[in-house]
Amino acid sequence: MKLNLINIEPVRLDQLLSNEIVDLSRSQIKTLIENNNITVNGNPVSKPGQKVKGDLEIEIEVSLNEESKILPWEKPELIDVIAETEDYMIINKPSGLSVHPGAGNKSKTLLNILVWMNKELSEVDETRPGIVHRIDKNTSGLLIVSKNNEFHTFIQKQFENRTVDKEYVALVNGNLDHSNGMIDAPIGRDENNRLLMTVTAKNSKKALTTFSVRERFEAADLVDFKILTGRTHQIRVHAKYIGNPIINDPEYSTTLDEYKGFGQFLHSQKITFNNMEGEEVTYEAPLPKEFENLLEKLRKDKHVKN
Numbered sequence: 001m002k003l004n005l006i007n008i009e010p011v012r013l014d015q016l017l018s019n020e021i022v023d024l025s026r027s028q029i030k031t032l033i034e035n036n037n038i039t040v041n042g043n044p045v046s047k048p049g050q051k052v053k054g055d056l057e058i059e060i061e062v063s064l065n066e067e068s069k070i071l072p073w074e075k076p077e078l079i080d081v082i083a084e085t086e087d088y089m090i091i092n093k094p095s096g097l098s099v100h101p102g103a104g105n106k107s108k109t110l111l112n113i114l115v116w117m118n119k120e121l122s123e124v125d126e127t128r129p130g131i132v133h134r135i136d137k138n139t140s141g142l143l144i145v146s147k148n149n150e151f152h153t154f155i156q157k158q159f160e161n162r163t164v165d166k167e168y169v170a171l172v173n174g175n176l177d178h179s180n181g182m183i184d185a186p187i188g189r190d191e192n193n194r195l196l197m198t199v200t201a202k203n204s205k206k207a208l209t210t211f212s213v214r215e216r217f218e219a220a221d222l223v224d225f226k227i228l229t230g231r232t233h234q235i236r237v238h239a240k241y242i243g244n245p246i247i248n249d250p251e252y253s254t255t256l257d258e259y260k261g262f263g264q265f266l267h268s269q270k271i272t273f274n275n276m277e278g279e280e281v282t283y284e285a286p287l288p289k290e291f292e293n294l295l296e297k298l299r300k301d302k303h304v305k306n
Contacts, residue, residue: 001060001125004160008056011203013040014048017058019189019203037061070129071107072116079113083283087151087276089119091143092285095263099134099143114145121145122152132156133164136233138250138263141168142271142285151276158273159230165272168225168235169214169287171265171294172244173253176221180212183238187231196251197233199241207231209238217298220247235266247294262290 003020017029017038024032030048032038038045039059040052078097083090091110093099098109111131114121121130130145132155146152158164188204190196199207208228215222221244225235236252239245245253249264272282287295 001127003056003058003060005056005058008053009203010051010053012048013038013045013050013052016052017060019194021060032060070101070115071112073108073112074116075108075113076117079110080285082285085275086147088147088155089145090271090283091145093135093140093143093268095138095140095288095290096261098137100128100131110143119145120147122147122149124149124152124156133159133230135268136236136264136266139266139268140263140285140288140291141268142166142283143268144271144273154276155273162228162230163273165270166227166268167270168227169267169269170223170225170235170239171247171291171298172221172223172239173247174219174221174244175216176211176213176223176242176244181210183207183209183211183242185238185241187234187237197231197237199237205229205231207234207238209235218301220298222295236264259290259294262288265291265294267291 005020008016014026014029014033017024018026021029033045033048036044036046037060041057078094080092081089082092093110098105100111101107101109111128114130119130123129125131130147132144132146132152135141135143144155146155155164185199185207186201186204187197187207188200188202190198191202206229210226210228212224213221214224227234231237233252236246236249240252246264246266247253248256248259248262249266253264267287268285269287270282270284272280275281
């Protein structure tokens with residue numbers, strides 16, 4: 001596992017990793033450090049309390065044992081492979097499906113399905129083969145899965161350099177004050193719940209999100225979002241911050257009785273990147289039926305004039 005972090009304020013290594021890696025407990029991180037399984041900028045670190053700062057490349061060696069191997073899960077109907085080349089797959093992930101195993105869910109994820117399907121997957125990160133990025137469990141839409149190590153490293157660089165263009169669409173509560181703009185608000189871990197994020201000046205990172213209202217309704221807006229930084233839960237946190245949380249978001253808003261189990265109405269609709277031949281490629285994914293059904297219902301009501 002590798003982390004590339006930029007402009008980090010002085011902080012204990014174990015605290016930093018605890019904030020960055022939800023799947024590992026503080027005690028597990030402490031053990032990994034003490035066992036020399038972690039390097040920072042190429043140098044091994046053995047003291048959990050060592051302070052680190054600045055630009056960091058952190059590599060974490062997590063040895064696989066029988067309990068941590070990826071188990072196959074026979075549920076191919078849950079994923080839609082909308083494109084496949086010799087280097088990658090483009091998957092339209094449904095809401096409710098985690099991308100890879102983690103705390104509390106070791107066997108029922110997209111990655112477990114891909115293993116059952118016997119798909120060729122890159123091995124740069126042996127704990128998460130093929131996975132170069134992820135979207136939240138309850139967010140639907142496009143995901144790139146790498147089939148070989150060469151492409152994995154190639155596309156990973158594009159993510160690090162922010163040259164992968166990702167566009168999302170969401171239904172938010174209420175009407176935005178402006179039809180388009182940018183949200184510039186730093187995001188960090190919520191001190192009251194480390195599984196959630198919040199806008200905060202403490203131990204946070206710069207976060208930029210652009211938005212454009214596509215359609216207005218009486219008590220909701222259909223909004224296009226684009227993230228210029230890659231923070232955890234970024235769109236969901238920024239939407240809540242401006243007073244328009246995403247409809248049915250179980251962590252940052254309230255859920256609707258008729259859509260329990262679906263998750264937030266946030267969809268990764270379009271992704272653009274360069275393939276191994278240097279060509280720019282774009283893929284799009286249709287909205288889930290639940291999303292379309294709610295839109296149809298809203299359109300039957302009176303629209304708010306722009």
